[in-house]
Amino acid sequence: MHARRLAWSLWAIAVVLAAGSVSLLIVSWTTPPPAGTFGFRGFAAIFALAFGTVGALIASRQPRNPIGWLMLASSVVSGVQEFAFEYGIWAVLGHHPSLALGEAAAWVPAWIWIPGTSAAMFILLLFPQGRLLSERWRWAVAIGIAGMLLSGVGFAVVPGPLENFANVENPFGVGTRDTTIIVAMVGQTLYGLAFVLAAVSVGLRFRRSTGEERQQMKWLVASAAFLVFTLVSSFVGQFGNAATGASVSFGVSLLVITGFSSLPIAMGFAILKYRLYDLDVVIRKTVVFGILVVLLMMLATAAAITLGWVLAEPLYENPPWFLFTGFAFGLLTAPLYRLSTRLADRLVFGGRRTSYEVMTEFSERMANAYAADDILPRLARVAAEGVGAASATVWIEIAGRMRSAASWPTQAERLSALDGALEIRHQGELLGALSVEMPANDPMTPAREQILRDLAAQAGLALRNVRLLEDVRESRRRIVTAQDERARKLERDLHDGAQQQLVALTVKARLVAQLAERDPKRVTALLEELQSDASDALENLRDLARGIYPPLLAEAGLAAALEAQARKAAVPVVIAAGDVGRLPSDVESAVYFSVLEALNNVAKYADASQATVSLTNSSGVLRFEVMDDGRGFAPEARSYGTGLQGIADRLAALGGELDVQSTPGAGTIVGGILPMKGPS
Numbered sequence: 001m002h003a004r005r006l007a008w009s010l011w012a013i014a015v016v017l018a019a020g021s022v023s024l025l026i027v028s029w030t031t032p033p034p035a036g037t038f039g040f041r042g043f044a045a046i047f048a049l050a051f052g053t054v055g056a057l058i059a060s061r062q063p064r065n066p067i068g069w070l071m072l073a074s075s076v077v078s079g080v081q082e083f084a085f086e087y088g089i090w091a092v093l094g095h096h097p098s099l100a101l102g103e104a105a106a107w108v109p110a111w112i113w114i115p116g117t118s119a120a121m122f123i124l125l126l127f128p129q130g131r132l133l134s135e136r137w138r139w140a141v142a143i144g145i146a147g148m149l150l151s152g153v154g155f156a157v158v159p160g161p162l163e164n165f166a167n168v169e170n171p172f173g174v175g176t177r178d179t180t181i182i183v184a185m186v187g188q189t190l191y192g193l194a195f196v197l198a199a200v201s202v203g204l205r206f207r208r209s210t211g212e213e214r215q216q217m218k219w220l221v222a223s224a225a226f227l228v229f230t231l232v233s234s235f236v237g238q239f240g241n242a243a244t245g246a247s248v249s250f251g252v253s254l255l256v257i258t259g260f261s262s263l264p265i266a267m268g269f270a271i272l273k274y275r276l277y278d279l280d281v282v283i284r285k286t287v288v289f290g291i292l293v294v295l296l297m298m299l300a301t302a303a304a305i306t307l308g309w310v311l312a313e314p315l316y317e318n319p320p321w322f323l324f325t326g327f328a329f330g331l332l333t334a335p336l337y338r339l340s341t342r343l344a345d346r347l348v349f350g351g352r353r354t355s356y357e358v359m360t361e362f363s364e365r366m367a368n369a370y371a372a373d374d375i376l377p378r379l380a381r382v383a384a385e386g387v388g389a390a391s392a393t394v395w396i397e398i399a400g401r402m403r404s405a406a407s408w409p410t411q412a413e414r415l416s417a418l419d420g421a422l423e424i425r426h427q428g429e430l431l432g433a434l435s436v437e438m439p440a441n442d443p444m445t446p447a448r449e450q451i452l453r454d455l456a457a458q459a460g461l462a463l464r465n466v467r468l469l470e471d472v473r474e475s476r477r478r479i480v481t482a483q484d485e486r487a488r489k490l491e492r493d494l495h496d497g498a499q500q501q502l503v504a505l506t507v508k509a510r511l512v513a514q515l516a517e518r519d520p521k522r523v524t525a526l527l528e529e530l531q532s533d534a535s536d537a538l539e540n541l542r543d544l545a546r547g548i549y550p551p552l553l554a555e556a557g558l559a560a561a562l563e564a565q566a567r568k569a570a571v572p573v574v575i576a577a578g579d580v581g582r583l584p585s586d587v588e589s590a591v592y593f594s595v596l597e598a599l600n601n602v603a604k605y606a607d608a609s610q611a612t613v614s615l616t617n618s619s620g621v622l623r624f625e626v627m628d629d630g631r632g633f634a635p636e637a638r639s640y641g642t643g644l645q646g647i648a649d650r651l652a653a654l655g656g657e658l659d660v661q662s663t664p665g666a667g668t669i670v671g672g673i674l675p676m677k678g679p680s
Contacts, residue, residue: 003063010072011056017079018045024086031094034164041089043257044082047116050264051075065130067123071264074119081116084108085164092168106165107172111156114191118148120263121191124198124224127267128217133201140201144194150187154180195231199224223259223266230259295336375462376406379434383455384408387448389436395421396432396466405432405466422452426460434459550592557581558588562595562613569611570603571628576614583622587674590654591615591624594647598626598670601643606630606668617676625671632662647672 025042055071062068084105091102121144125132132138155163158180159173174180202224206217234256303325376394384392396405421435434456438444553561559577566573583591595613602611608630616623647670648658656674 004060007056007059007063007068007072010059010076011052014048014052014072014075014079017076017083018048021045021079021082021086024083024090028086028090028094031089034089034093034166040254040257041086042082044078044085044113044116047078047260048075048082050261051078051119054264054267062130067126067128067130070119070123070126074116077112077116077119081109081112084112088165092165103168103171106162106168107156107170110158110163110170111152114148114152114155114187117260118144118191118194120227120260121195121198123263124195124202124220127202127205127220133205137197137201140194140197143190143197147187147190147192147194151184151191152187154182154184154187158184192231195228199228219266220263223262226262227259230255295339299332299336375466377408379455379459379462380406380408383434383436383452386451386455387436387438387444390439392434392436394432394434394463396463397430402433422449422456424456424459424463426464429464431460431463553588553592554585558583558592559615561588561592562615565596565599566613569599571599571608572610573599574610574612576612578614578616580615580617580622583617583676586654587622587676590650590656590674591622591672594650594672595624595626597643597647601670602626602628602630602668606632608667620676622674622676623671625669627667627669629667632664632666632668634664635660635662644670 022042022045051071052075055068055073055075057068058065059068059072085108088102088106088109091099092106095102122141125137125140125144132141157170157172157174158177159170159175160177162168162170202217202221206214206221209217230252233252376396380392380394383389383394391407391409393404393407395402421433423430424432424434434452436444436452550561550564552564557580559575559580562577563575566575582588599611599613602608606628608628611626611628614625614627644658644660651658651672651674654674656672659671659673660668661671662668
């Protein structure tokens with residue numbers, strides 16, 4: 001807060017000095033200007049306003065960056081220079097004898113331009129982050145400071161007539177003129193060399209920069225090159241005319257002024273076009289109200305002239321029309337403000353959107369989405385339009401894999417690679433990604449990347465809802481597929497097992513009927529076979545029933561059903577059920593078939609010597625684990641197979657979770673938890 005107040009206070013001082021110098025310029029307009037005036041009168045007031053405004057914006061938002069303070073210092077010094085120059089003209093050349101402090105005021109412009117313009121040299125060395133290119137560039141700063149001091153002091157104490165005021169002797173001159181001029185020329189040489197080094201620093205920094213910083217730097221590179229060219233031209237002209245005492249030409253001096261003025265202009269381009277120092281939002285507010293004031297003043301002037309001509313009297317002398325005009329302007333304020341906002345956005349942002357606007361549009365589009373299927377296309381469109389991308393693709397993570405889910409424009413091909421994609425997370429969980437393809441002539445910048453990051457952060461919850469819907473759809477597909485497969489397996493088991501046995505029973509029964517009178521002994525043997533076959537068929541049907549829903553599970557509970565199944569397992573199985581008691585039927589069924597599937601996997605893939613099934617029932621949660629001493633595997637290196645996925649779906653349907661722990665060579669633990677509502 002103190003830095004902001006100081007920055008705008010210095011800006012106000014520069015503005016007051018510039019306004020005062022312009023007032024003196026108007027007052028002394030008829031006074032003949034001094035011979036050899038550098039450029040045109042009032043140029044330092046322009047420096048004060050340009051450097052001061054940009055410097056105040058930077059210093060108020062980036063107080064630790066010395067660039068803003070250097071520009072403010074240059075603006076205040078330029079204001080002092082122009083005010084002293086104009087006062088010196090008015091007091092010395094316009095009055096005889098001269099007014100008080102007139103000669104002192106005429107002395108100030110002779111030397112103060114050196115420290116005033118030296119700020120540009122240090123700005124070039126420090127742009128944009130306020131740091132030198134490297135520690136080795138400190139000697140360039142030392143050369144600049146030495147040149148500023150030597151030339152400033154030399155011009156300040158040189159005896160004889162003052163620059164631009166030939167009829168005024170330097171009131172502070174010391175030594176001999178030749179000595180002080182040599183000191184000033186040496187200092188000016190160092191001053192020019194420092195500017196050349198600063199331009200070289202800018203060029204090297206530009207070569208090393210990338211992305212948006214490179215776009216920001218290119219404007220300053222052009223400004224630095226132009227400024228150094230004009231300074232070298234000016235110094236060559238001064239040294240060439242040193243013998244005759246003539247100053248540089250008006251054209252060269254105008255080029256120098258333009259070169260210095262290009263510096264804040266270049267920084268303004270970097271701020272507005274590439275969001276240097278994040279000042280574009282602040283500038284936008286100022287521009288909005290500036291445009292609004294200009295529009296209101298133009299309309300007010302036009303209304304006053306037009307109505308005054310129609311009424312044949314000044315508008316303020318006609319109270320009814322005056323009040324009506326004021327009321328009309330009050331009604332026009334709102335539409336003019338909207339127009340000013342659009343013009344300011346076009347001027348400051350060039351049609352681009354701020355991060356806030358992108359987030360607002362995304363929220364509105366999400367609020368108007370009638371189905372979850374609309375969310376991802378809307379997200380892709382907002383992302384593409386927000387950063388000016390040629391296309392955008394939204395990726396969603398399903399079953400551990402990323403797949404493209406939506407793109408914009410809809411007719412564009414979805415990006416096939418995730419290079420440079422921004423992750424979309426919610427509560428730390430990776431849900432998807434967002435990738436864009438930028439036009440070749442308009443690359444991605446850090447500011448645009450920040451917009452995408454903000455958008456990805458806001459899209460986490462929306463993408464979670466979409467993924468939940470996709471998970472439900474995927475689980476439904478798996479359930480339908482599992483049911484179809486189960487029905488086909490049951491049909492095969494019935495066809496290959498019980499059906500064949502019943503057909504055989506039918507054939508044997510028909511044969512018994514035929515042999516009943518002819519071969520009684522043969523009938524007796526066939527009846528014994530029929531009895532055995534009927535028992536086998538009954539056992540097969542019971543096995544099929546156990547696969548559908550075992551009667552023992554319904555009659556005796558989970559522990560008894562698992563113990564019966566363990567006796568038939570391919571590997572030795574130990575059941576540690578404890579006192580789980582009876583559970584809800586859906587819970588018992590889910591755990592029973594989950595354990596059977598896990599034991600089936602042990603028999604097929606684990607190469608284990610034994611397995612243990614443990615059941616615990618505590619705090620309203622049933623936990624089960626199937627542990628084996630087999631070869632294990634790396635869970636992170638593979639996704640769930642159909643067996644484990646079936647267990648996960650079965651548990652998820654009841655609000656439970658599957659947990660698989662395994663280490664290569666150290667066995668596997670397939671566990672799960674299920675909440676319980678009480679016994680069925």
